[in-house]
Amino acid sequence: MAILVFRNQKMGLLLSELGAYICGFAHAPAGTKRISNLLRSKKWESKLVDNFLFAKAKERIRDLQARGLRPLLLWDDSRIEKPESWFMEGLCSVESSKGKRLTKIKKGFYHPPASRICVPGFHWTATMVSALGEIPSVCQMSWWTSRGKYKELASNIMFRMLKKLNKSLIVKVLHVLDRGYASAWTIEWMMHFEQDFLVRWKKNILLIHPQ
Template identity: 40%
Template structure:
């Protein structure tokens, strides 16, 4: 994409859509997005709670951001009029405390949508990646809940990063009360217009009555993926998953994977010597060089790749490949895989698969900054998890609006409800933050008429009719 500003003649045309019809069409699109989940919920609980469920997701999309959190009393004022805020809070509380449904209902729905998306991608002949990562759900100001456990604060690490010209802050990791957070996101192996698909989100703790272990929680999610997806996807893991135990699970189920190996962890080289990963690749020239795009720093860099045949000391019967990706001015990546690497193109394919993992880092940013995931103040584990998964539904819906089908809709929303003149904002490939803000402003201006949405036999977004 060009690095220059767009001139008025180069500006893409913005359709002249009527705001009221577009707002109502987007409400209908949300209902259509949630329809399979709502039908399952309707078979379990009162229809008034089902209506509260879809309206709560709409409230999260309309009013949640980095300032406003997921507070029940505040959200109750948006479910009803401000003078009836207590009634709205009571409606939301009844939904979250209802025993007739559990968080597993939403988790199953998200996984089912991801499986359907995987089937469509495979029919189109695309290779699909399952991106795994961990984060922390931080509550630094409270120690009241017994469920909270010490988690490493990413915000604390960011705030204490050394700035040029300022004093050196304290060193070492910062731990705060919170929960451990695990997520899986599906993406295409190549940069396409199709948005990612949220497959799963889980929270767990290492303290209290619900105490668990990291590998146990990861293995539960892995078994779910093995049973449904098998070798149809390539699983991509960061250094936090690098261990003999986790590698053994991947090899036992014959999964396709790319695992970033820690440079000090040992492997057995082609000569049968047991050495650290960085020593195996030391002094070896790259097979091929090319310019690659650094999506984190937004610049082109010269990179090179090479591959070495290795084995793991605890799993000597399984041949592995260590792909070393280097770039000027950065640390090398040591990527372990069971895929056959015979040419430089095979090595580049593994490197680019791991580079796509940056998408799940954006997931953490968007959830924490744009949807207020870390703000709920709920005592019980089940109610807290239900509210967080309702916010996950809102995030999944926003991702669906990044599809090529909604291109004209996004252009219209960004132009009329979140216009920006800066080069970075106007050239963003997937302007998630601006899209959320534009949708919020549209729905705040034009509230939903839910009786019209519920009265339609099959909800369809207004934009579909206009674009045809």
């Protein structure tokens, strides 16, 4: 598990490397083929991974409570950019963080475009279990698209995640959300499922009471 956890975009895990860890470096090709066959097999689906992560998250929440720590559920979203891809199923338009970074105004150079740069990619939404002084671990994770046959809305993804959490968790957790979740539907869903939450609000978004 540590081999997979402590990886990032610049230090990606190669399939051949993982195969060597499983079957030993002398039999790395055999291990690589075994993993490749498993990933391509039609005898399993993504729900198995989702259920495994969720079950582990529930165990950890119970453990945190037993140790006297308040469980935190951290919400995060991001995107994966596929700028060179055009024909992958489910691709949608996502804002390019790399393009945004590279086109910042630099003294003495050209003025970058004013509008945002979008590339093909996928959206990602996840919840992670943690507590004060603890390392986060994945609870739920969803890759989704905003176009085509499998079109989704961010609010629908959040509703389904909250519904599953509300149905499965007995222990009360504190939901922690960044400014990207500062919206009316975030408050609406949290209050609908009677969840404790803390959201970092945007000062230019005003709340108006219906009365």
